[in-house]
Amino acid sequence: MFLKLGNRIRLRRKELGLSQSKLAELLDISNNHMSAIENGREKPSMDKFIHICDLLKTTPDFLLLGSIHPNNVPLNICDNLRLCSSEDIKLAGEMVELMVARNQHNWNKNKF
Numbered sequence: 001m002f003l004k005l006g007n008r009i010r011l012r013r014k015e016l017g018l019s020q021s022k023l024a025e026l027l028d029i030s031n032n033h034m035s036a037i038e039n040g041r042e043k044p045s046m047d048k049f050i051h052i053c054d055l056l057k058t059t060p061d062f063l064l065l066g067s068i069h070p071n072n073v074p075l076n077i078c079d080n081l082r083l084c085s086s087e088d089i090k091l092a093g094e095m096v097e098l099m100v101a102r103n104q105h106n107w108n109k110n111k112f
Contacts, residue, residue, distance in 0.1 A: 003040030008063045010038045012056040015083075026055055057083055 024034035
């Protein structure tokens with residue numbers, strides 16, 4: 001379990017462009033301890049785990065289980081948007097507006 005946790009921490013850290021040493025610095029832990037967490041040899045304390053989630057802008061569910069809300073699409077969408085830039089969020093909003101307009105158009109067309 002801790003190996004998968006460490007792999008997910010590493011993956012998310014790299015997605016955000018953070019070096020391992022920078023994350024260790026932000027967590028106030030040694031580079032060796034950070035490496036051990038990412039390699040599944042050590043587990044973070046609960047304090048550090050919560051701090052890791054905050055710094056990596058992710059949820060405990062994702063780091064522990066690999067999924068955010070497997071059966072709840074709206075919550076997954078919200079959690080995924082939280083990980084996006086403001087530009088990407090704006091683009092996602094525009095895409096949703098287009099899908100709603102398309103669905104309304106199809107509904108009106110099929111109504112008659």
